[in-house]
Amino acid sequence: MFCLLLHAKxxxxxxxxxxxxxxxxxxxxxxxxxxxxxxxxxxxxxxAVSSISSLSTTESEIILNKINEEVxxxxxxxxxxxxxxxxxxxxxxxxxx
Numbered sequence: 001m002f003c004l005l006l007h008a009k010x011x012x013x014x015x016x017x018x019x020x021x022x023x024x025x026x027x028x029x030x031x032x033x034x035x036x037x038x039x040x041x042x043x044x045x046x047x048a049v050s051s052i053s054s055l056s057t058t059e060s061e062i063i064l065n066k067i068n069e070e071v072x073x074x075x076x077x078x079x080x081x082x083x084x085x086x087x088x089x090x091x092x093x094x095x096x097x
Contacts, residue, residue: 034075038071038075042067042068045064045067046064049064
C-alpha cells in the first residue's frame with residue numbers, strides 16, 4: 001500500500017501523501033460499494049430472467065452469463081481509466097451533466 005501511495009504522490013507532485021491516501025481509500029470504498037451493488041442487481045436480474053417461463057434453464061444461464069460478462073468488461077474498462085478520462089468520456093457521450 002505504501003508503494004501505491006508513493007506512486008500516487010509522484011503522479012500529482014502538488015499533493016500530500018495523506019491526500020493520495022484519502023483518494024485511494026475513497027476509490028476502494030467506491031469499488032466495494034459497486035461490487036455489493038452489482039451483487040444485488042445480479043440477484044434481481046437472475047430472479048427476473050428465471051421467472052420468464054418461456055426460457056429454458058440453459059437459455060436463462062446463457063443470458064445471465066452474457067450480462068455478467070458485459071458488466072465485468074465495463075468495470076475492467078472503468079478501473080483502468082483515471083478520473084479525468086472518465087469525465088471526458090462521460091461528457092462526450094452525454095452521460096455527465
